[in-house]
Amino acid sequence: MSETIVVLTEQPLLDADAANLTALHPDRDVDFHVVLPTRTGRSLLVELIDRLSLFELPERARQEQGARRPRPEQALASSLAVLQRAGVAATGEVAAEKPVDALVTAVQAHDAREAVVITAPHAVEDTFHTDWATRAQDKLGLPVLHLYSGSSFIGDS
Structure with a gap:
């Protein structure tokens, strides 16, 4: 029987x-359930500080704002396709509730013993341990791995 790892x-x-994700447990049968929130709930001021701390120039920030972000449903479909191409079973949901609350609900619903949070680096939240992974670990009492998107760097949760 496979285990489910919930991914926010x-x-x-x-x-x-x-x-x-597939390298986490290569010796076990693992399925993934992806949770993608409709809103991140991040403050514009915190977002600005994060961008400045990562030395992102205001011009780049304007370019990113001008670029269309995929709708949550599209982002979820893309995520599931990426996991399926990697050879793993994956389900998912778009969550309207707060991201950490959605993760907690999904972990409980899937009786998961493990969760993973994948985000871009967020200097303010990571520094003050208010990031999603830290908050989820406090609520769940389970291991919550924090990975930075597109890299093999692990957040300090």
Whole structure:
């Protein structure tokens, strides 16, 4: 019987994210359930500080704002396709509730013993341990791995 790992992500998963997820338990039968929130709930001020701390120039930030972000349903479909191409079974949901609350609900619904949060680096939240992974671990009492999207870097949760 397979285990389910619940994955909370703020953006569509990339091939590198799928590779990181499938490498977690190569010796066990694992399914993934992806939770993608409709809103991240991030403050504009915190977002600005994060961008400045990562040395992102205001011009780049304007370009990113001008680029259309995929709708949550599209981002979820893309994420599931990436996981399926990696050879793993995956389901998912778009969550209207707060991201961490949605993760907790999904972990309980799937009787998961493990959760993974995949985000971009967020300097303010990561520094002050208010990131999704830390908050989820506090609520769940389970291991919550925090990976940075598109890389093999692990957040300090």
